[in-house]
Amino acid sequence: MTRTEFWQGNIACAEGALAAGCTFFGGYPITPSTEVAEHMAAKLPKRGGTFVQMEDEIGSIAAVIGASWTGARAMTSTSGPGFSLMMENIGFAAMTETPCVIVNIQRGGPSTGQPTMAAAGDMMQCRFGSHGDYSVIALCPASVQEMYELTVKAFNLSERFRVPVFLMADEIVGHMRERIDVPDSVERVDRVPLEKGTLPFSAGKTGVPGFPAFGKGYGVHVTGLTHDERGYPCATSPKLHEELVLRLVRKVEDARHEIADYEIVNPDAEQVFISYGAPARSVGQVLHDLGNENVGHLRLKTVWPFPEGILRKFPDAKEFLVPELNLGQIAREIERYVDQPVKQLPKLGGDLHTPAELKAALGGLK
Amino acid sequence: MSYFDWFREDRLPTIYCAGCGNGTVINCTLSAIDEVGWKREETVFVSGIGCSSRASGYIAADSLHTTHGRALAFATGVKLANPDLNIVVFTGDGDLAAIGGNHFIHACRRNIDLTVVCMNNQIYGMTGGQGSPTTPRGALSTTTPYGAAEQPFDLAELAIAAGANYVSRWTSYHVKELTKSVRAGLETPGFSMIEVMTQCPTNYGRRNKFKQVADQIEYMKTHAMLRKKYDTLLEKGEPIPEGAIVIGEFARRSRPAMGVRRAA
Numbered sequence: 251m252t253r254t255e256f257w258q259g260n261i262a263c264a265e266g267a268l269a270a271g272c273t274f275f276g277g278y279p280i281t282p283s284t285e286v287a288e289h290m291a292a293k294l295p296k297r298g299g300t301f302v303q304m305e306d307e308i309g310s311i312a313a314v315i316g317a318s319w320t321g322a323r324a325m326t327s328t329s330g331p332g333f334s335l336m337m338e339n340i341g342f343a344a345m346t347e348t349p350c351v352i353v354n355i356q357r358g359g360p361s362t363g364q365p366t367m368a369a370a371g372d373m374m375q376c377r378f379g380s381h382g383d384y385s386v387i388a389l390c391p392a393s394v395q396e397m398y399e400l401t402v403k404a405f406n407l408s409e410r411f412r413v414p415v416f417l418m419a420d421e422i423v424g425h426m427r428e429r430i431d432v433p434d435s436v437e438r439v440d441r442v443p444l445e446k447g448t449l450p451f452s453a454g455k456t457g458v459p460g461f462p463a464f465g466k467g468y469g470v471h472v473t474g475l476t477h478d479e480r481g482y483p484c485a486t487s488p489k490l491h492e493e494l495v496l497r498l499v500r501k502v503e504d505a506r507h508e509i510a511d512y513e514i515v516n517p518d519a520e521q522v523f524i525s526y527g528a529p530a531r532s533v534g535q536v537l538h539d540l541g542n543e544n545v546g547h548l549r550l551k552t553v554w555p556f557p558e559g560i561l562r563k564f565p566d567a568k569e570f571l572v573p574e575l576n577l578g579q580i581a582r583e584i585e586r587y588v589d590q591p592v593k594q595l596p597k598l599g600g601d602l603h604t605p606a607e608l609k610a611a612l613g614g615l616k
Numbered sequence: 617m618s619y620f621d622w623f624r625e626d627r628l629p630t631i632y633c634a635g636c637g638n639g640t641v642i643n644c645t646l647s648a649i650d651e652v653g654w655k656r657e658e659t660v661f662v663s664g665i666g667c668s669s670r671a672s673g674y675i676a677a678d679s680l681h682t683t684h685g686r687a688l689a690f691a692t693g694v695k696l697a698n699p700d701l702n703i704v705v706f707t708g709d710g711d712l713a714a715i716g717g718n719h720f721i722h723a724c725r726r727n728i729d730l731t732v733v734c735m736n737n738q739i740y741g742m743t744g745g746q747g748s749p750t751t752p753r754g755a756l757s758t759t760t761p762y763g764a765a766e767q768p769f770d771l772a773e774l775a776i777a778a779g780a781n782y783v784s785r786w787t788s789y790h791v792k793e794l795t796k797s798v799r800a801g802l803e804t805p806g807f808s809m810i811e812v813m814t815q816c817p818t819n820y821g822r823r824n825k826f827k828q829v830a831d832q833i834e835y836m837k838t839h840a841m842l843r844k845k846y847d848t849l850l851e852k853g854e855p856i857p858e859g860a861i862v863i864g865e866f867a868r869r870s871r872p873a874m875g876v877r878r879a880a
């Protein structure tokens with residue numbers, strides 16, 4: 251059963267988190283993400299959860315990681331400047347395999363940039379922003395409905411893979427209001443508890459170790475230093491470090507096709523748009539206006555780990571067109587995998603690509 | 617049980633240099649925890665980065681060795697998510713007061729129910745002896761080769777001003793008093809801060825006229841002055857001896873606190 255609501259994207263995100271069982275939110279106000287925090291501040295205490303406004307975003311993500319180690323489903327939300335501040339502790343979450351959800355309602359950067367305008371300039375930062383090698387999961391909603399659904403999914407993926415999962419939205423999707431069908435209940439995947447007698451960072455076949463929550467008698471030591479399967483620091487063994495980092499990367503990358511979430515329209519088309527986030531809406535309009543099957547669309551809901559295998563689902567493609575609210579961050583990722591030309595359609599400043607602009611980009615080939 | 621039962625024996629020996637004061641502070645803290653009868657499965661040790669912050673890794677309980685300066689923010693999350701857990705935070709002067717200064721004053725302001733044991737060796741020990749926010753004026757370090765020019769922080773005063781419920785300062789010489797004080801901190805609801813002046817022979821003592829480890833301990837013994845005596849001297853307008861280390865219990869109060877364990 252579902253009920254219909256008319257919600258803002260950021261509210262849908264917060265409601266999705268609550269439906270997914272989020273019990274801890276740590277955050278710091280920043281436009282255009284603040285509504286997520288405000289909604290959690292209003293709702294969490296009434297459900298026995300905890301909302302805390304930290305002194306900065308470094309503290310927010312730290313508190314979220316701390317809460318997660320008690321077994322709580324924990325999240326934070328932010329935008330550009332706050333996202334930059336979180337980077338060191340995001341690496342800590344990756345290294346310690348701490349489930350947590352980080353919502354980034356992207357705005358124009360660099361620096362304070364455009365607080366109230368949309369962008370997707372943090373797509374590479376969310377993948378590579380902390381130091382060292384690691385992997386994460388990033389989801390990109392293109393509607394209010396998906397702000398809800400992908401937030402739920404973010405929690406489930408972070409519990410399953412024990413990685414930070416990013417909801418990489420943008421100001422347009424975060425602030426728009428749309429009709430949304432809200433389900434009575436959602437699917438819930440929980441982190442698997444560590445089996446007693448098993449070493450806390452011994453991963454087994456899945457690559458994901460069982461979770462030894464604090465307060466349950468595990469007596470686990472959790473450190474951001476390179477550690478062995480006991481969790482003990484061992485920072486000078488080249489072999490141990492390589493094995494650990496490769497496992498952290500592989501547990502995500504090897505599952506990339508399972509994690510992949512996308513929508514395909516007109517797979518036999520010769521010209522194919524690849525989009526994520528708000529620009530997907532303009533592409534949808536273009537396909538609707540053209541009313542034929544000559545132009546295709548691959549809409550990515552999962553951007554990281556990059557699901558390169560689905561690029562092969564357009565066997566006749568002669569050209570890929572990638573409208574993005576940045577200077578081609580994901581277009582370059584696509585170029586790595588395809589032989590066809592990739593046309594970058596970057597747009598900065600906060601305005602969405604208009605359908606007319608996108609149609610013009612199709613040029614004579616159409 | 618005794619304090620020794622709290623050690624993660626297979627992690628010993630520690631990384632600490634011969635003569636380091638950190639071991640003493642850890643022993644005193646674990647003795648106090650043992651005395652109050654905290655259970656291992658209900659106690660979490662959180663720390664930042666530095667020699668002092670390595671303490672959490674030597675204790676056989678749940679422990680979170682975090683990022684430089686952020687221990688209190690992590691601990692805030694642990695405690696607020698599960699107030700039934702007892703939290704002890706090990707930190708150093710650089711960790712707590714330089715990079716972590718903002719988290720420090722805000723944790724005091726929230727008066728969050730946990731106990732901080734700060735090993736103040738007045739130096740960045742782990743990185744080889746650079747100046748810290750508590751390095752005394754004139755002291756030599758690798759980044760103050762001509763003597764520290766900046767005014768140091770008084771960590772205990774900072775904690776009091778920021779709202780902590782329990783604040784004390786002792787030294788690694790005052791083993792009995794320190795243990796008693798940690799115990800009082802554990803038992804006081806709200807934020808407790810026990811600042812412990814500790815010797816770092818390798819990176820502080822050696823460069824600052826303490827040829828032997830014992831010289832610095834002797835210095836702490838002879839220069840320690842109880843708060844009461846210090847206040848009396850001030851009142852009478854009498855001079856404070858140079859290099860005095862004011863020790864004792866500075867604050868014990870019951871301001872509203874956060875994250876206090878729910879009544880059973």
Ligand SMILES: Cc1ncc(C[n+]2csc(CCOP(=O)(O)OP(=O)(O)O)c2C)c(N)n1
Binds near residue numbers: 669710712735740743
């Ligand atoms: C963000 C960051 N900056 C710098 C460092 C390097 N670093 C490691 S320990 C340390 C100083 C620790 O000093 P203190 O907290 O006094 O601990 P001590 O070693 O003296 O016990 C520094 C600067 C780091 N680990 N992380």
Ligand SMILES: [Mg+2]
Binds near residue numbers: 708709740741748
């Ligand atoms: Mg120090």
